Amino acid sequence: MADTAPPLPLEKRQKRRRQKHRLSLWQRLKRDKVMLLLTLPGLLYFIVFHYVPLLGYVVAFQDYQPYLGYLHSAWVGLSNFAGAFADPAFWSATGNTLTIALIQLVFFFPVPIALALLLNSIVSDRIRRFVQSVVYLPHFIGWVIIVSIFQQILGGAGLLPDLLGELGLPRYDMTSDPGAFPWLLTLQVVWKDAGWGTIIILAALLSIDKQQYEAAAIDGARRWRRLWHVTLPGIAPVIILLLILNLGQILSVGFEQILLQRDAVGPGAGEVLDTYVYYHGIKDNNWGVAAAVGLVKAVIGTALVLGANTFAHRLGHEGIYRGADR
Structure with missing residues (x-):
């Protein structure tokens, strides 16, 4: 009679079960699309008014002149600090x-x-x-x-x-x-x-x-x-x-x-x-x-x-x- 393999521990069986039923990123996005749409206005607010303005910190390393703008103002490194x-x-x-x-x-x-x-x-x-x-x-x-x-x-x-x-x-x-x-x-x-x-x-x-x-x-x-x-x-x-x-x-x-x-x-x-x-x-x-x-x-x-x-x-x-x- 062939030997039967010992049963897997409970933790490994639960881990395999979770991996089997784990959804892909696209499936999770499709499932939660309504909630994601509800969070979209708040996300846009933070992007526009909080994250995009962070790019303006480049002025800290420039001799910024408003009429020259970011691209043409002289670069001064850490002189402002x-x-x-x-x-x-x-x-x-x-x-x-x-x-x-x-x-x-x-x-x-x-x-x-x-x-x-x-x-x-x-x-x-x-x-x-x-x-x-x-x-x-x-x-x-x-x-x-x-x-x-x-x-x-x-x-x-x-x-x-x-x-x-x-x-x-x-x-x-x-x-x-x-x-x-x-x-x-x-x-x-x-x-x-x-x-x-x-x-x-x-x-x-x-x-x-x-x-x-x-x-x-x-x-x-x-x-x-x-x-x-x-x-x-x-x-x-x-x-x-x-x-x-x-x-x-x-x-x-x-x-x-x-x-x-x-x-x-x-x-x-x-x-x-x-x-x-x-x-x-x-x-x-x-x-x-x-x-x-x-x-x-x-x-x-x-x-x-x-x-x-x-x-x-x-x-x-x-x-x-x-x-x-x-």
């Missing part, structure tokens, strides 16, 4: 940018999370919707109006200095104090965008299985225990994702907001990289320097995103994309 790095104003703007970004990361980033947790704890749907509408509203107000409101409250002739004067205390103008400028910007950002930032966190809270709360309550966990062991782990992936994306934008701290208030505190405290590009690059027709600084910002932002994403993988989270080994 050397000129920017040799400028003390560039390093002053870099220091101001990092200071403002770190203060906002520490004191603004947790605010939408805390506000979302507070809104989620409100029992009445009517009250929750009302509070959400109120805290969302400042996001739709332009920076010109917001800066004017803060000027009327904290400025030299504003409500707070007048109140201090009525009490016999020294008048204090926060809007013209260089030392308080990063805190003023953070306060404005909190008031404007904290409510809007709760949207993603609230969506993450709704995805947590209610049975986990019930099981924790049965085990004797009180509200703070449930918050620590159920709620925060449930929204941790979203928090890490938002943190990584914020790190990518750490060198962009709000051009319009700062431009409106820069002259009140002076360039020493109010100059950031975005306003440096505007005043020393675009306004003075140093297009190559402006593009060079923008390219440096893009490279640093990309490096921070990739580094933070790798660190998130080491902590067991997915980050903004899966690693090759996941």
Whole structure:
């Protein structure tokens, strides 16, 4: 009687089955054509407004002249980078940018999370919707109006200095104090965008299985225990994702907001990289320097995103994309 071959292990049988039923690229495209068509407008948007403009970074390596264009402007190599790095104003703007970004990361980033947790704890749907509408509203107000409101409250002739004067205390103008400028910007950002930032966190809270709360309550966990062991782990992936994306934008701290208030505190405290590009690059027709600084910002932002994403993988989270080994 002939010997029969031993049966293949379960894993190999499953692998062969998957390979047998694996669809080709054309078959997958045909199967998912409706979904691909739905994503086409968004894809075109990013290609036209985000990827095609990347070609303009060639200006960073040229003595760009608008009337000559990209093809005929003189090639200067790394001279624009050397000129920017040799400028003390560039390093002053870099220091101001990092200071403002770190203060906002520490004191603004947790605010939408805390506000979302507070809104989620409100029992009445009517009250929750009302509070959400109120805290969302400042996001739709332009920076010109917001800066004017803060000027009327904290400025030299504003409500707070007048109140201090009525009490016999020294008048204090926060809007013209260089030392308080990063805190003023953070306060404005909190008031404007904290409510809007709760949207993603609230969506993450709704995805947590209610049975986990019930099981924790049965085990004797009180509200703070449930918050620590159920709620925060449930929204941790979203928090890490938002943190990584914020790190990518750490060198962009709000051009319009700062431009409106820069002259009140002076360039020493109010100059950031975005306003440096505007005043020393675009306004003075140093297009190559402006593009060079923008390219440096893009490279640093990309490096921070990739580094933070790798660190998130080491902590067991997915980050903004899966690693090759996941």
